[in-house]
Amino acid sequence: MTNNLKFYIDGKWVVPEQPRLFDVVNPATEVAFAQIALGSAADVDLAVAAARRAFPSYAATSRTERLELLGAVAAVYERRKEEIADAVSNEMGAPLTLARQFQSPIGSRHFAQAIKTLQDYEFEERIGQTLVVREPIGVCGFITPWNWPMNQVACKVALALAAGCTMVLKPSEMSPISALLFAEILDEAGVPAGVFNLINGDGPTVGHAISAHPGIDMVSFTGSTRAGILVAKTAADTVKRVSQELGGKSPNILIDDDSFRSAVIHGARVCFNNSGQSCNAPTRLLVPAHRLDEAAELARAVAEETIVGDPRAETTVIGPVANAAQFERVQAMIEKGIEEGARLVAGGSGRPSGLDKGYYVRPTVFAGVTNDMTIGREEIFGPVLSIVPYATEEQAVAIANDTVYGLSSYVTAADVGKARDIARQIRAGMVHINGAPGSFDAPFGGYKQSGNGREWGRFGFEEFLETKSMFGYEGA
Incomplete structure (x- = not known):
């Protein structure tokens, strides 16, 4: 060039x-x-x-x-x-x-x-x-x-x-x-x-x-x-x-049913995708409290099988984070999670083994995260998953909505009717039901401090239009 x-x-x-x-x-x-x-x-x-x-x-x-x-x-x-x-x-x-x-x-x-x-x-x-x-x-x-x-x-x-x-x-x-x-x-x-x-x-x-x-x-x-x-x-x-x-701090609500195991695995993989550098990443995994340890073990396995390395290697799943400032921020957030008492399940601070150069981050999983912790509230923008326990589905919705953000969210349930009901209660611009991907003809954007206006499709198109009324046009 x-x-x-x-x-x-x-x-x-x-x-x-x-x-x-x-x-x-x-x-x-x-x-x-x-x-x-x-x-x-x-x-x-x-x-x-x-x-x-x-x-x-x-x-x-x-x-x-x-x-x-x-x-x-x-x-x-x-x-x-x-x-x-x-x-x-x-x-x-x-x-x-x-x-x-x-x-x-x-x-x-x-x-x-x-x-x-x-x-x-x-x-x-x-x-x-x-x-x-x-x-x-x-x-x-x-x-x-x-x-x-x-x-x-x-x-x-x-x-x-x-x-x-x-x-x-x-x-x-x-x-x-x-x-x-x-x-x-x-x-x-x-x-x-x-x-x-x-x-x-x-x-x-x-x-x-x-x-x-x-x-x-x-x-x-x-x-x-x-x-x-x-x-x-x-x-x-x-x-x-x-x-x-x-920004976003998207919740991923998993219901206590037969969809649970596959939903944990899928949610962790999506969280780590693009080295966690997606505003709509499902970074808060909300699970029934009695299945917290099970979710942590499943997510740990995903973290440990996620190959971090040279972006040019075909086996690489995630590369480095994008720049030095982001690397330092992610490292600081991981240390903050440990300091505030979240249970480190996988990963942690420092580069992955064998990578002494490059802004590589270890895929990291925390369990027992609460909404008063920094990693439960602030956008990290790295491959860091926070698993949050809930007692009831009503509490899960309350935790999901207890954020200044409202960009995206995720709900998985074997009963699609239940998933739809929960989706309607979440204060976010987007909800992915049972792993459904986004659609280019549907609006992309959020509530609250996740922004205003919409992108993609007809809704995004109308952001670039002004509206004019010509009164008496028909009778002129």
């Missing part, structure tokens, strides 16, 4: 106004494998100006024109998805198998869903003599994280393109290479100049400039709750729309 030190603005690769060099470190080796330039508020000004110039003409494009453009992007993306997988593995440590099976292909799926959504969407509605129309909101600012780089970039960009919006993207500086490849894909597919713009940078500089910019009509942010609060406060001065997908 020859564009690492450049930004994509107004359909061209340009040199930053005031470049600052930044090393992109491979978390498996702790060695820089690439270098990028970090931008400034001046670069944001240029990108926003380009997006504003492009907006009137792009917003006026027809449904057919946008569908053709989305199809062109999807075709180029499909051809280059192996490059995306390789970049994701290098920049954030995902096993290459995971990057090829999920991290990279998920971008294609978001474009496919955007095409489907746009094909079927009704932009106009008659209410009496009033015509209600939905129009693109304008220039959008996107700030995305490092844990699922293509998922968060593609789900925003695909729907914004479908809606007729123009945009400025700031990917995480920790995982920028896949985003630069993504910009090359959009350029090759023929996205008009100024419609899509990319600037690398850090949150306090470029992220702040995007959030505060009066020329940006909407900000879509994915990241920590702490950073999301800062984005919302900064955006408030210009009264722009803010859509956020933030």
Whole structure:
């Protein structure tokens, strides 16, 4: 790639106004494998100006024109998805198998869903003599994280393109290479100049400039709750729309029945997936108190059979966590769990045996966790499972809801009717019943401090639309 030190603005690769060099470190080796330039508020000004110039003409494009453009992007993306997988593995440590099976292909799926959504969407509605129309909101600012780089970039960009919006993207500086490849894909597919713009940078500089910019009509942010609060406060001065997908501490309620054993095993595996770096990971496993020891033993076995190692090895199940700061945070949280009296069942602090370099974390299981413990309340974002006992199903629901978060949740029961009943009581934006996966045509997002707004499918599409009422239209 020859564009690492450049930004994509107004359909061209340009040199930053005031470049600052930044090393992109491979978390498996702790060695820089690439270098990028970090931008400034001046670069944001240029990108926003380009997006504003492009907006009137792009917003006026027809449904057919946008569908053709989305199809062109999807075709180029499909051809280059192996490059995306390789970049994701290098920049954030995902096993290459995971990057090829999920991290990279998920971008294609978001474009496919955007095409489907746009094909079927009704932009106009008659209410009496009033015509209600939905129009693109304008220039959008996107700030995305490092844990699922293509998922968060593609789900925003695909729907914004479908809606007729123009945009400025700031990917995480920790995982920028896949985003630069993504910009090359959009350029090759023929996205008009100024419609899509990319600037690398850090949150306090470029992220702040995007959030505060009066020329940006909407900000879509994915990241920590702490950073999301800062984005919302900064955006408030210009009264722009803010859509956020933030942290989570998702409960996984298991009922005392024949589904229990398989549900514990499945829940632990999903928790450890992507090195635990998923906002919707089922990190709190709620089990009947009299089956706590059984659940702990099953989860211990999963932890010990989970192969941690070189992301390039085919046998690797989880690689390192994505960066040094995250490694230190996870280590501190594990130590906090021990200090506060949770029973360490598997794993613990330090690197796995035989791995003396790289940000590798031992898959860790705690039992007897309560909601007053730090590991029961705070998002860890590492391969750490907390098993929480409950006395009754009513108490299980109360424990599940006793959190500032409300992103995702999980319920498993042999009686699907019981699972559905519990699902209705959980205060979260998503509930997975009996291991059901998420769906790209259904909304993704949370309650409480897990954010506001929704992504994916029709609900995510409507985040990029404004609603206009034309009174007396029928009688005019």
